[in-house]
Structure formats: C-alpha cells, structure tokens
Amino acid sequence: MSGFESLSHGGQPSNADAAPTDHPVQATCDGLTPEQLAVVEHQGGHARVAAVAGAGKTTTLVRRVLHLLESGEHPKRLLVLMFNRAARDDFRAKLQSLAPPARQLPDVRTFHSIGHRLTQSLTRWGFLAPRQLLQADWQRERLLRQAIMQALEAGDSETRESALESERIEAFGQFCDLVKAEMTSPAALFERLEYAGSERHFVDAFGIVETMLEASGSMTYADLLCRPLRCLEANPEACQRVQGFLSHVIVDEYQDINEAQLRLLKMLAGSQARVMAVGDANQCIYEWRGARPDAMLARFEGLFGQASDYPLSVTFRHGHGLALAANYAIRGNRARRDQLCLAAPQNPVTRLGSGTGAAALLAALERWRDAGRETGDACVLVRSWSLSVSVQLQLLRAGIPFRLAQEERFVFRLPLVQALAGYLQLAREPRRLQDPAHLLLLFSQPTTFVAQERLKQLVETLARTQTWPGKDSVVLQGLKPVQRRNLKKRWQLLCELPSLAAWSPAKLLEHVVDAIDAEKVLRRSAARREKGDEDVRLLDVLIEQAGELANDPEGFIELLRNPVENRPDGVLISTVHGAKGLEWPLVIVWGLNEEDFPHFSRENPLSPERLEEERRLYYVAITRARERLLLIQDGGDHRPSRFIAETSVEECDRIAGALARDDSASVAVRDPRIVERYLAAVGRQLPLTVDSISPAPAMDSAWRVGDRLRHANFGTGEIVVVEGDPANPVIEVRFDGAGRRRLIATRAPLERLA
Numbered sequence: 001m002s003g004f005e006s007l008s009h010g011g012q013p014s015n016a017d018a019a020p021t022d023h024p025v026q027a028t029c030d031g032l033t034p035e036q037l038a039v040v041e042h043q044g045g046h047a048r049v050a051a052v053a054g055a056g057k058t059t060t061l062v063r064r065v066l067h068l069l070e071s072g073e074h075p076k077r078l079l080v081l082m083f084n085r086a087a088r089d090d091f092r093a094k095l096q097s098l099a100p101p102a103r104q105l106p107d108v109r110t111f112h113s114i115g116h117r118l119t120q121s122l123t124r125w126g127f128l129a130p131r132q133l134l135q136a137d138w139q140r141e142r143l144l145r146q147a148i149m150q151a152l153e154a155g156d157s158e159t160r161e162s163a164l165e166s167e168r169i170e171a172f173g174q175f176c177d178l179v180k181a182e183m184t185s186p187a188a189l190f191e192r193l194e195y196a197g198s199e200r201h202f203v204d205a206f207g208i209v210e211t212m213l214e215a216s217g218s219m220t221y222a223d224l225l226c227r228p229l230r231c232l233e234a235n236p237e238a239c240q241r242v243q244g245f246l247s248h249v250i251v252d253e254y255q256d257i258n259e260a261q262l263r264l265l266k267m268l269a270g271s272q273a274r275v276m277a278v279g280d281a282n283q284c285i286y287e288w289r290g291a292r293p294d295a296m297l298a299r300f301e302g303l304f305g306q307a308s309d310y311p312l313s314v315t316f317r318h319g320h321g322l323a324l325a326a327n328y329a330i331r332g333n334r335a336r337r338d339q340l341c342l343a344a345p346q347n348p349v350t351r352l353g354s355g356t357g358a359a360a361l362l363a364a365l366e367r368w369r370d371a372g373r374e375t376g377d378a379c380v381l382v383r384s385w386s387l388s389v390s391v392q393l394q395l396l397r398a399g400i401p402f403r404l405a406q407e408e409r410f411v412f413r414l415p416l417v418q419a420l421a422g423y424l425q426l427a428r429e430p431r432r433l434q435d436p437a438h439l440l441l442l443f444s445q446p447t448t449f450v451a452q453e454r455l456k457q458l459v460e461t462l463a464r465t466q467t468w469p470g471k472d473s474v475v476l477q478g479l480k481p482v483q484r485r486n487l488k489k490r491w492q493l494l495c496e497l498p499s500l501a502a503w504s505p506a507k508l509l510e511h512v513v514d515a516i517d518a519e520k521v522l523r524r525s526a527a528r529r530e531k532g533d534e535d536v537r538l539l540d541v542l543i544e545q546a547g548e549l550a551n552d553p554e555g556f557i558e559l560l561r562n563p564v565e566n567r568p569d570g571v572l573i574s575t576v577h578g579a580k581g582l583e584w585p586l587v588i589v590w591g592l593n594e595e596d597f598p599h600f601s602r603e604n605p606l607s608p609e610r611l612e613e614e615r616r617l618y619y620v621a622i623t624r625a626r627e628r629l630l631l632i633q634d635g636g637d638h639r640p641s642r643f644i645a646e647t648s649v650e651e652c653d654r655i656a657g658a659l660a661r662d663d664s665a666s667v668a669v670r671d672p673r674i675v676e677r678y679l680a681a682v683g684r685q686l687p688l689t690v691d692s693i694s695p696a697p698a699m700d701s702a703w704r705v706g707d708r709l710r711h712a713n714f715g716t717g718e719i720v721v722v723e724g725d726p727a728n729p730v731i732e733v734r735f736d737g738a739g740r741r742r743l744i745a746t747r748a749p750l751e752r753l754a
C-alpha cells in the first residue's frame, strides 16, 4: 500500500474530515462519544472499527450487543469473538452487568473455544475422525521429542541430543503451531522465517508429528482451529450445516488474528452474517504468530467485500501530550489508516520526557516515590528480555524493589549469565577447577555442542586429574576432532583464568567471550536469528554492566547470583509484547537505541516492512502510559533510537502545557499540519509558529535496504542496513568486490543504480 489510505468507504466520516463543530471528543447524552454511538447503531453490512489504544472498545461493543438485542435480534444469532480468555471474561462480566436482568445473552467466545465446538460437531456428524486433545504440556513435549528423534535417526547422537534441548524443542513446537496458524506448508514456513540450517529437521519432523497424532487419535490446541477449517473448506456439505445460523459476528483485536482464524471467521459468517471487525492496525505486533496489519486493511475487503468504516479516535487513557506524541510516532508508517488519536478532555494530564542511562531511570523512580506514588504503579518496558538485565541490575544496586512479568527472566535464573558469573568466580577462586558442577556449567554455557552425558564424564575426570586426558582416553572416545579441539580450548581457558584475577570483570569477560568465540557459538546454536541476536546482546549488556562496577568485582558477581523474588509492590519490568492491552500511571521505555529498538543487526537487517513492525511495537509501548512517559536511551556508544526524534516528546509536552493553561502565547512546533489537525479535532485553539531551529525529522530515508549502488572506490554493492537520522543516515553496503562497509550516505561518493 502506498500513501495514507482514506477512511471514507460509505461509513461515518473520519476525524480528518469532521466538521469543526462536530468534535469526536464531545460526549452524547448517554455517555458515549459520537463515534462510539455510530458503532453501536451501525446498520447495514460489514463494518471495520479502527480503535486507538484506550478507546473504550469493551464499553462500545457491549453497548452494540445490547442495541442489537433491543432491536429484536435473537441472542443465538449473535457471536462475539475475543482474542483470549481474559478478554472474554472481561467482556462477559461487563455485558452481564449492563444487560437488563434475565435477558438471554449471546455467546462470547475465544477462537479456540469455537474451534473446539466445531470439532465436536463435525466429529459427531462423521466429517472428522474422533481425536483426543493433548492437554498437558508433557504430552505435547513427549510427542515433539519423539518426532525429532525419528527425524534425526540417521544422524549422529550429538546432533540428536542437542536438537532435544528444551529451548530447541520449544522452537520446534512453535514452528508446528505456526504452520497450522498460517495454513501453509512446513517447507514454505521454514523458508519464509529463515530458520537456521541446524533446524532443517523441523520440516520432516512436522510430518512425523502429524502421522503420530493421527495414529494415536490425538490433536494439539492448534488443531482445534485448523482441523475443522480444513474440513469445512473441503466439504460443501459440512459447510452448509454450520452456516446460516448467525446474523452478526463481532471480532475484537482483529489486527492480531492469523490466517486460520481469518478463514474460520469467513466460514462461520458465510454469506449471511455481518462481520464487525474491531482493532487497531497500528497495534499489530504478533507477526511472528501469523498476524498481518493488512488483515484490518485491504485483506478485509478481499475476504468479506465492502465494509463501512468507523473510527474510535478518542482515548480515555492519557492526555493531549501523549496523544500528540502517539500521532507523531506512528506517522512514518505507510501500512495504516489516516487516523489521529485524540485525548478526551477529562483524561489525566500526561507529562512526557526523555533521558539517558541509568541515572535518568533511577531519578524518575525516585521522583515518583518522593511524590508519594507507589512503585507498583510504575512499569519499565523493554523491547527484549536481554535489555531488562541492565534494568534489573540497576534496580538491585539502588535497592528499588521490582517484579518481572516472566519470573524465569530474573538475572540469577539465566544460564548464560550464571556461566559468565562462573568464569569470573573461577578467576578469583582457583579451587573451583576441582568442582565438577562448576566445570559442567562452564563447559555447557555457551554450548560446546557436546551431549550433557559426555560432558559429565569429562568434567568428573578433569576435576579429579586437573589435566587434559590423553587422546585415547575413554572420555574422549567417539568425539569428532572439532569437538575435541573445542573442549580442550575451553579447558585451557579455564586453567588460564586464575592467572588473570587482577583484571577488571569487564576485561575478563571480554577475554572469555573472545576466547570461546561466544558470539559465533550463540548465533550457531540459536534456532531463530532473533534468539541469536538476543543472546549476543545479553553478552554486551553484561560487559557494559561489568564496566560500571569495575572497582567491585565481588559485588558484581554477587549481584548476578542474587536470588531475588518478585516483589508485589515493586516496579514491573515487562517486554512490550507482554504489555499489550495494559496501562500504568508511569511508563518508562528503556533501551531506546538504534539496533535495540528498532531491533536490527548485521545478520538481521531492517527492511522497510520490519521498520514498520518495530514502529508499531514502539507505538504500543508509549501508549501504555496514563500520567507520565519517559523515553530512555543508553548513551555511550549506542546511537539514540530514531523513534525518539520522531516522537518529539518535548514539543508535545509544551503543547499539552499550553492547552492545560489555556495560554494565548504561541508555541513553536515542528510539523504544524498534525498539530493544527489535532487542535481542530478536539475543538481547541493555540497560536502556532514553525520551529525552524529543530525541524521535523525526515520520516523516510531516501536509501533503502536492497537498493543497488556504485561507490567511486569500492565499486558496486547492495545496501544491507540503513540506520540513524533518516535525513542523514548511516548505511552499510555489501560491496561485490570490497566486502561490507559503513558509510555516511550523504558524504560518500555514491551513485544509485537502477
């Protein structure tokens, strides 16, 4: 899609077109905004509702259901589909509380529960063979394990054993689910997601899982959708039996539904039911689970035909400052609607700021506490868990209590961190060379690609003898030469460490990482590129943190090993994915640096589509805040994220301040078009001038990944990375004859090639 797509398809006008007197933020007499009321009273065919974050979707949809019932629709002809159980329970509870007593209510379900019911019906009617659902995790894991063993039967035992490590089994389980969610073939998915060559067995193992499920008459959760769907798509007779009962289907969080869910919805709706799809294409962040921002856009009409479009533009979560910042933040994306997010007048004032490093993080939390606010009302959001390690260590050092959205992500529970702490400890306590458990940890992390059983035998011997075994030793038998070499190298490093005890922890860690080629090993052992990136970033974060505690190596080791627990009153640390649908009075987004957020690396460059995906994730992150939002970059060598400049928080804060004071003084803004549109939509006025000192950042770099070019000295090549300020980007080019080079695009002697 190119350019912004207009909202008007015969439905209600978008806020861009709204007459100045018809402000979307005005409440009608029954407490709904005019936009919400339009959704409630929608008549006619299909509808798409584009709701900004915090738009009161549940309130609106509950009122829509009640309106349909009052208009005489039978509850059995209505179906409401929610994304997960929590949302379903929330919706049911609100519906029950607002419905007149004894009113029969429609079905509110998740996609999985609909799939379950369809499976039961199709089985009863003889279209599907009966199967038992594998409910327990261990049942599923056993199945995956057996399939991997069978797929790798002909290979060597080391390969098999490492393929059976829990992380890799989990990756295989996700692969199987995704094949079914995307309704694709295992080979096509493997290619599309660029799995590592070491996971090539996934494709065959998928087939084995399917055969085993069939032979044992069992199925997984993913089958609850894809089995009935396949059956209905192949059997017109079965289809006839399930269609025609529904007149309305309402689907929430539509932007995150996958291909199987989309097609199942199409089947259920048939040609009679009117579909109301509610969601926000800007918050589509589950592409790795098969969701596509396009589902709310062109794909909807492709599947269902014409639809009326309704905006829900008013947020009840935060103030004008953040609403403006959100509009600035997302405007660089092309795959979206032209829709502004507007703050309701009664919302809290939201203060915005940006800062650098741990000092900014700790100062913000201290100010929050000094103002008498609870730390439990604060949330630190990170793009990936590896970035949470520096936050955890900083909070531990400052004595600020915290809790993690996933407890297994505590620093002291991460095997790689524990191993690195173990290397440091060995340098200080040479007697640990005689401790088999300690040696096993250091031989396992980062992996030496040798089975645990073999390693156990080897470390027992090493701990006892303290010398590398002779080449005929039983503990080395059966190992490939490369494995022997790697193990011996690791042992030599361990023996060397005590002599380096005087080195600083950061220098020592850098030495360990170099000596075992940790970056390469971590990337090689990861099933997906993202996992490799994440592990490598974790190494960086730890070395940076070690640098900060240069004078206190003991303190650093202790910090890494500190067995902390979730403190219910503590600051929450979560990934942005985990924060979806939630909100907090104080939100701090940590790690806003190029490469971290937006995330990219040499191995995983940022295509225009991936940049838009990252920007949506950033949009979700900032729109979680109610009263205060703080954007933090690391400082040091890391360049600040382009998203910080794109968001213009200081300017948005100034405008919000002027609106709160009802000022008549003019405000300098970078892009008056957005601000003027915003003010008109909320029915406010403010004299604006153009900020000529810091003009709006260019949203779109003229250089794109994949472009071919010629350099006066290096010859022809292809751009693999574009980063930094879009007006003056740094590009990385893979030259056909001169390798990879980083260049400042505007200064290098470059010529574009067609």
Ligand SMILES: Nc1ncnc2c1ncn2[C@@H]1O[C@H](COP(=O)(O)OP(=O)(O)OP(=O)(O)O)[C@@H](O)[C@H]1O
Pocket: 027, 031, 032, 033, 036, 051, 052, 053, 054, 055, 056, 057, 058, 059, 060, 316, 581
């Ligand atoms: N028209 C309105 N006027 C005032 N407050 C409203 C209105 N509509 C919704 N709200 C408030 O907004 C908050 C969020 O509403 P609700 O629970 O319906 O939304 P949600 O579905 O959880 O949020 P989201 O839109 O982010 O998915 C609630 O406190 C609700 O009372």
